[in-house]
Amino acid sequence: MRYQVVVLDEEIGSGFTIDEISLQGHPAGDHSAEFSTVKIYMGLCASDQLGSTFDDNYIDGTRMLVYEASTATFAAETDQWSAIALDDQYIYDPSQGNLIVEITWEFSIDHKSFYVRSWDTGTIRAVASTQAGAPSQPTGSLSSALPRLMLTGTAQGSLETLTFGAVKSAPWE
Amino acid sequence: MKLLLLAALTLLGTHAAADAVIIGPGDGPASSYPFCGS
Numbered sequence: 243m244r245y246q247v248v249v250l251d252e253e254i255g256s257g258f259t260i261d262e263i264s265l266q267g268h269p270a271g272d273h274s275a276e277f278s279t280v281k282i283y284m285g286l287c288a289s290d291q292l293g294s295t296f297d298d299n300y301i302d303g304t305r306m307l308v309y310e311a312s313t314a315t316f317a318a319e320t321d322q323w324s325a326i327a328l329d330d331q332y333i334y335d336p337s338q339g340n341l342i343v344e345i346t347w348e349f350s351i352d353h354k355s356f357y358v359r360s361w362d363t364g365t366i367r368a369v370a371s372t373q374a375g376a377p378s379q380p381t382g383s384l385s386s387a388l389p390r391l392m393l394t395g396t397a398q399g400s401l402e403t404l405t406f407g408a409v410k411s412a413p414w415e
Numbered sequence: 416m417k418l419l420l421l422a423a424l425t426l427l428g429t430h431a432a433a434d435a436v437i438i439g440p441g442d443g444p445a446s447s448y449p450f451c452g453s
Contacts, residue, residue, distance in 0.1 A: 245449035253438050270445035275452050316450050321441075350452025360446035361439040370448055389446055390439040397434040 243277075244371040244379050246296055246344040247388055248287045251336035256399030260284070260308075260332040263343065264325040264392040267318030271357030274317035277347035281377070282309035284332040286339035291366045294381045299369070301339055308332050314347075316356045323392055324356070331395065343391070346377035359390040 263282070267273060285304035292299045308328045318324035334341050363386050371382035 243449055243451070249438050254436055258434070258436065265450075266441070268445040271447060272453070275450050277450070277452060345449040347449075353453050355447045355453045356450035357445040357447050358450070359439075359441065359443045360448075361443035363439075368448070372451070385448075387444075387446055387448075388439060389448065390437065390441065390443060392435055392437045394435045397436070 244296060244344070244346045244376045244382060246292065246299060246342060246369045246382070247391075248290070248292050248299070248367050249341040249343065249391065249393075250290055251340050254334060254336060254341060254393065256397050257336060258334045258393060258398065259396040260328065260334060260393050261395040262325050262327045262393075264323035264394065265316070265318070265358040266390045266392070267320050267322050267324060268357040268359050269320045272354040273319055273356070274315060275354040275356040276313060276315040276351040277349070278313050278351055279346075279348035279377070280309070280311045280314040281307060281346045282326065282328065283342075283344040283346075284308050284334075285342045285344075287342045288339050290340060292369050292384065293366075294369060294384055296344070296369060296371075296380060296382060299342060304339075305342075305344075306330075306332065313351060318356075321359075324358075325394070348377060360387045361390060362386050363388050
């Protein structure tokens, strides 16, 4: 599997230091699935839509490996979140572009599928390749469906507002 | 003053661990991507 999505800067809303990403379980399919050689990359995209060539969707030099595991199990009951804690934080700056999240794995260990909630964005926001050797496949099929994602970490905008607001409101003694 | 500083740092620490943004509505259809192994 080589799977790439783009999240728009206005959907994130501010600078964001990402520690964890989560996908939301759906009633369909299995509620757990295990895969080998799982990797997650993040980077920047200059466009609001993706093309079929994975590497061309990145702004040059921005693709970063943020998670790697020899095996990983993704599991969640219906509407619960399956969280993936990144090995390395990703510092997203919305002024530099949209956010690409790319997930790759080599093969399914238990031959199960973990279904997640998705939505139709109305534009081409995802690319997928399921062919043999998929993590190194250069191109994939286009889709407007995006998994529902949760990014967890530190939002720069709200953090600054709260921090400076708290300092300003404190009487100096 | 120390109490105020402690309160601000506590609030900051709590807030920093809680930030989350959800992308997309919550009642969408099923997708087997990116974890379709069967």
